[in-house]
Amino acid sequence: MEQRSGCPINAAVETLGDPWSMLVLRDMMFGNRRHFRELLTGSEEGIASNILSSRLKRLVVAGLLTKPDTTRGQRAMYSLTEAGIATLPVMVALGNWGLDHRDGTEELRVRAELMRERPELVEGLMDELRELHLGIPRPNPTAPLASAELQAAYERMRH
Amino acid sequence: MEQRSGCPINAAVETLGDPWSMLVLRDMMFGNRRHFRELLTGSEEGIASNILSSRLKRLVVAGLLTKPDTTRGQRAMYSLTEAGIATLPVMVALGNWGLDHRDGTEELRVRAELMRERPELVEGLMDELRELHLGIPRPNPTAPLASAELQAAYERMRH
Numbered sequence: 251m252e253q254r255s256g257c258p259i260n261a262a263v264e265t266l267g268d269p270w271s272m273l274v275l276r277d278m279m280f281g282n283r284r285h286f287r288e289l290l291t292g293s294e295e296g297i298a299s300n301i302l303s304s305r306l307k308r309l310v311v312a313g314l315l316t317k318p319d320t321t322r323g324q325r326a327m328y329s330l331t332e333a334g335i336a337t338l339p340v341m342v343a344l345g346n347w348g349l350d351h352r353d354g355t356e357e358l359r360v361r362a363e364l365m366r367e368r369p370e371l372v373e374g375l376m377d378e379l380r381e382l383h384l385g386i387p388r389p390n391p392t393a394p395l396a397s398a399e400l401q402a403a404y405e406r407m408r409h
Numbered sequence: 410m411e412q413r414s415g416c417p418i419n420a421a422v423e424t425l426g427d428p429w430s431m432l433v434l435r436d437m438m439f440g441n442r443r444h445f446r447e448l449l450t451g452s453e454e455g456i457a458s459n460i461l462s463s464r465l466k467r468l469v470v471a472g473l474l475t476k477p478d479t480t481r482g483q484r485a486m487y488s489l490t491e492a493g494i495a496t497l498p499v500m501v502a503l504g505n506w507g508l509d510h511r512d513g514t515e516e517l518r519v520r521a522e523l524m525r526e527r528p529e530l531v532e533g534l535m536d537e538l539r540e541l542h543l544g545i546p547r548p549n550p551t552a553p554l555a556s557a558e559l560q561a562a563y564e565r566m567r568h
Contacts, residue, residue: 254454256514258507295413333510343502348417351492355415
C-alpha cells in the first residue's frame, strides 16, 4: 500500500483511522471474540455485517490480523498479530481522552479507568494476548491475569 | 451528538476516527498552522479543500477547536481547546505504532522518535499549546521550549 506521506502518525491513521477498526480490535482484545458471528452479535455499537466483513478483510491485509484458510462450512478464527496487539496503547490513549472529554456509562468506563491508574495491566494484557494469539508464553506465568482483573471490574459494575 | 455506546474508546473514535482529523490537529500542533490556507497548502498528505473545510467544521462542533466570528474578508484563526490539546497523547501513541510497524521518512519520523524517548517533551508541548491557544501561562516559563527542540530535530534531518 502506497502511503500518503512518510509520517508515522499518518501511517497509523491510514490503518486505524476509520470509525470501526479500533472497535473490532477492542472486542477481540477485551471480549476475546475471534469469530465473525461473535463480533457481529456482541457489538455494543451495533456494527453492520457488511462493515464488519470489510474491516476484518482490511485488518488482515494491513497485517494486524491473520485468518487461517478454512474449508467450506468451517468458522474462521481470527488471530491478532504483534502489530495488532501493539494497537492496545493507542486504544488506551483514546480511552483516556474519552474518559476526560466525553460522557459514558460506568460499566463501559471502568476498564479504561483501571488501565489509566495501573499501566502494568496494559503490559500484562499485551503479554496475555501474545500467549493466546501468537503462542508466546507469558514472561511471568504465575502473575495474576490482567484480563481477569479487568473483566471482574466490568462485571462488578454491570450488576 | 448521540453516541453509539457509553464506551470511552468508542467516544474518542467517534470524534477522531476518520482519515484526516488527527492530521489536521497534528499540523496545528507541530506546524503552528492556524489558518485554512496554511493547513491546505502545507499538508504533506495533500488534503483536499472540501475535506479540510468539513474536518475543521466537525472539530469545532466536537469541541476540539474554536473559531472566532470574523467579518467578511478576515481570515479566521483557529484555536485548540483543552480537549483538542489533549489529543496529543493519542497522536504520540499512533506515532509509536507507525514507527514500529510501518516505514516512513527519517525527517518525518524524528519528532515521533524524540517524543517516545523523552515523554517530558510531550508534557512540555502541551503546556506550550495551552499558552499559545488558551492564554494559560506555562508552569515553567524558563524551561527550554519543547517545540523548538522538536523543530530543530526536524530541520537537522531535512537538510
